[in-house]
Amino acid sequence: MLEMWFEGFLVAISGANLLYLLVGTFFGLIVGALPGLGANFALALALPMTFWMEPASAIILMCALHASATYGGSIASILINAPGTVGSVATCWDGHPLAQQGKARLALSIAAASSFAGGLIGWIMIIVITPLLVALALKMGPPEYFMIALIALSLLSLAAQGQTVKGLILGGLGVLISFVGRDPMTGMPRYTFGSLYLEDGIPLIAVAVGLFALSQAFIMAEKGGTIAETYEMKGSMLEGFLYVIKRPLAIARAAIVGILMGIIPALGVSTANIVSYFIEKKASKDPEQFGKGHPSGVLAPEASNNGCIVGELVPTLTLGIPGASPQALLLAALIMHGIQPGPDYFEKGALPYAVFIGVLLAQFAFFIVGTSLAKYFAMVCKIPNAILVSMVTILCFIGAYAWRHTLIDVGIMIVFALFGYILIRYKWPHACFILGFVLGKLVESNFHRSLLMSETYSTFFTRPGSLGMIIFLGLMFFWPLISKTAVRFIRMNGK
């Protein structure tokens, strides 16, 4: 075991991997600092580029991108009051008031140090949790996998955050589109219309790049101008680091919230940063200062963000179930390299350990690069959108083309970009689509495998693991009804 860790460490610190780590960190910070783009954009754009890399390098690059884009989001939040990523909403609430008070550097250093600390705590937790989950996953068969994938699909309503029907429709559409191509169980072509191209299915890269990256080009084209004209960098960095060091309890609290939100499928950073903000506000001695530039209002969401993105790796790597859309893209990168995540993931030599070391190094990389160059990364907000749009378009085109060397993939990407644009414009939760797309085949194949194993539907009810998950699913589905009835019952008894 220790040997594997050492071997993984050597792989992770090889020259090429360190270079990819730095490239990922730089690119992630740039994308993160651009409001509206975020981790999905960065990962979708990088996904086709990783095809030529070693598996460990590809995953290290993606992890570095994810961690740094998440932190990078705080730069725009603090300096120009526009959340760079989905996880930086709560950072705006106190980060920008701090910047307005002339303490931008303090806010940025708190964001960097707390993100780093949150990521470290998250890393320690995944080292502890992952082997336990792997031991559990080894006892699972197709019925349990089917149920887990079904639970993840039903949690799409949570990912939709209030737009349940729209989220479920998009998740369902993603599942339906994943059926295009040859049925892996029977070999029968479905929705291919005799086209050889469609027999391999709709390419995930074209869908992901179109939906998350190219769709943003339309948004930026509409906005025009530049994202920000001016911003100021004042205050002390050291003061921010000291503020974080003196509050280990707040950091631990926020990081644990983040990790939990990350492990539960479909919640992710969008929920984690807001929940941890309010928990911190409640725990604070001066909650009335929150929203007016309280440093802890930056500390909590940032620590939980990076704890969350590390926590999201647990179900992705051990069960092959992506918890959120960035993880779906990470999963796609793994599958593209012939690695099927799951319980036997740890039997793939030094690779899993190299990935874990890579995740740890990614935290150090964004912390060092981010704190020293935050001012320069924020400058991307001054690039005119007219230039940015054409740059994004050219990169998306080459990204979609590069994987299978066909322009049809580029055409498909444009169609999904238009679809993504309409979803964004009318505020449909478009992340649900990609989750459905990735989970669709997993649900179908495990369902059929379960039936082939026992030839009866009772297999889902006779296995304790599967039965437990059915009960959980039922409870989740009927929870609003159960809780209402319980409250009414308690009130009636009370009277």
Place this chain on the structure above:
Amino acid sequence: MKKFTLTLENIMIITVIFLVSASLYLSFDFMRMSALFPKLVSITILALFGILIVMKLCSREKGNEPESNGAVTCQGEDDLKPATTDRRLHWSLSLLLMTVYLALIFLLGFGLSTIIYGLAFPYIAGYRKHKIIYPYALAMAVIIIMVFGKFFQIPLPEGLIFELIMPE
């Protein structure tokens, strides 16, 4: 009751309902095992669309179209104002230029069409600083060719015209 307007969202909903219905119809030709999930998912989506349409009609009846509660993945979109004709023109122009760019790649190859697109898009979008646009377009094409064509060894499209003029 408000009048029905053909917004982009409504066009998308109608198209998706049509496509899902078609997928349901086609699934009747599949083998039993292969048809189960496509049928199940198609019916579920159509049922959900039914619920969504009823919800939309109810909110129209009340005169308050439900506003999104910010369940978007990218926050930058929150400050999108309702599309004016001018802004609508920008995204449709972007779509048109992308399609032209794709056609140009097919005809002229990746390098030349990237230079043309890199020059045309900023100009059409109203950005007129030539000292920036020209070097940017050229640099972008060179970087893409060097990184992807030379370093990653991806066979970039050379274009139909060049293939006709200089066959291998």
